[in-house]
Amino acid sequence: MGHDVDTHEGPALPGDRISERECLAGRVADQLRRQGFYLTHVVSGRCQTVIDVQWAALLAGRVLGRRTRTYASAAGKRVPDQITVVVTLVQDAASPRSEGVPAMLAELLDADDTGAGAA
Secondary structure: OOOOEEEEOOOOOOOOHHHHHHHHHHHHHHHHHHHOEEEEEEEOOOHHHHHHHHHHHHHHHHHHOOOEEEEEOOOOOOOOOEEEEEEEEOOOOOOHHHHHHHHHHHHHHHOOOOOOOOO
16 A cells, blocks of 8 residues: 655755744645555654654644654664654544554554565
8 A cells, every 4th residue: 555755855944944844734634634644754864854743743733633643763764864754643542543553653664665575
């Protein structure tokens, strides 16, 4: 199953950071609505970009009226020289969807991008 993925490679723009973060929050909220999670790859060493994704996840959660949780892989774990960042909605423990969240995260954060490691 294909997933929509953002890749953040360029340096942060010196312009209006609030507008840039609000646009990112809109993309995160849209992906959370459509597929239940947001997935992006951030070039290693771009710590501010990871912080921006976390901030956007919090704002997206407010827009959706839900709490979010952000997970990050080790650098190069999934994609060479990049950190995989996944944002999910915090599931109610009684929700049937909550049971599949850990497995989905393991797949997204640990899977080999080429499919070579897939069974």
